[in-house]
Amino acid sequence: MKSCDDVRELLVLHAERQLEPGPSRKVEDHLDACADCRKESERILGVLALLRDPELFRPRQDMTWEMLPASLAARVASSAAARRWLPLNFGSHRWALAMAATLVLGCGAIWRLHQPAPWTTPAAEVIQASGNEAFLARIEAAFAKEATAAYLNECRDLLVHLLHARGKCEGEQFDVSLEVARAQQLLQRKRLLGAELARPEVARARALCDEIENFLVNLSTSQSCARPEEIRRMERFIEREQLLLRINLLQSELS
């Protein structure tokens, strides 16, 4: 019969049915005779049972699993489309030459734009003006996307902080004074973002910002110390409305 130390070295693999029949039988014989090792074996079986619990590290039920495959497929499709505009071989001499030529032509065009143009006709001025408008519109759209993404990022930080990093007041209450102040600042920020959020390029983000605004209004009027049930109500709202996941998805759309 094996010693207790020898047997204990094998208990995990025995429980995992990884031992050959011979050693396995010896372990079982020892367990039949030794109460201490039997107790140890039960503890190990207890740990393994806990590890096999399907609820361990489980995904939250409220996560939108149906959306993820389509969302990721859309992302790889859009990045593949973007790559089609890039040369395949970045290291070739031709690519370097093309870049240099583009740089020279670009500098020339910029210099040309800054020169007086006495020959410009009224029709040419109209074309140039409409070109400038389109250029400005693109800049404004890019700025709106960036500003909205930054705002949503700050909202996400606040929500995450609210879920995971609360301070404590006396008793069972939680200190949310920082979160309340941050909610007030974010409400103010949203009012300043009015022009950017009105752009069609950020329409989906605007809808989410409006939903978050309602939440922020409630939070901003809370007391500095919140009761556990108030916290749970806010947590449930964040989870039910999938605010964090939706912010993540929208941020990839805006980037």
Next chain:
Amino acid sequence: MPGSSAEIAISAGEQPCSQPVEELMARVQTGDLDAYQELIRRYQKKVFRVINSYHRNPEDAMEVLQDTFLKVYNSRRTWERRSSFSGWLYRIAINASIDRHRRAAKVKAASLDEIMESPSHSSATLRSDHSPLSRLRQEERRRMLEDAVRRLPERQREVISLRYFGEMQLEEIARALSLPLGTVKSNLHKAVLSLKEMLMRQREVLI
């Protein structure tokens, strides 16, 4: 006991898979986005469990899950049909998790005591719930084990995650991690004993 990777997807309670994962992945390699979506549907919840064992915050785990599947697509041509798909997939998921930790300079996990004292894990929070006591104890035990798994040394945690959350056989884990089978068994043994010790230090939790 889990079997092949195709069987695993069925046993995980997700959509039954009519097409073996190797064929599905071959379609993904040609750029088939329908196959890519099907692949994500089959594996997303299991990969999430493996990734979640590396992160305390489910939102972080969700982001790493997305990165993982994007990397799967971008590296699709590096997968070889003769190798285990789930091993390749989980290797990407674990590397993405570790990368994220390193970037955030959070490699060293806080002590179990700190974790248990943090508000999101506090037993006071759980006690204030109106659910039945037994359910609370079970939930508390689960949280403690999750925190204990996150405190394991990197190699042991990999083995535990792939074995119990990725539902892989020890031989598959050895291939996925390029380790001898004996090393995998040894890490499994050490990991289970460490978890037992950590849990037993928390009074009256395990037994």
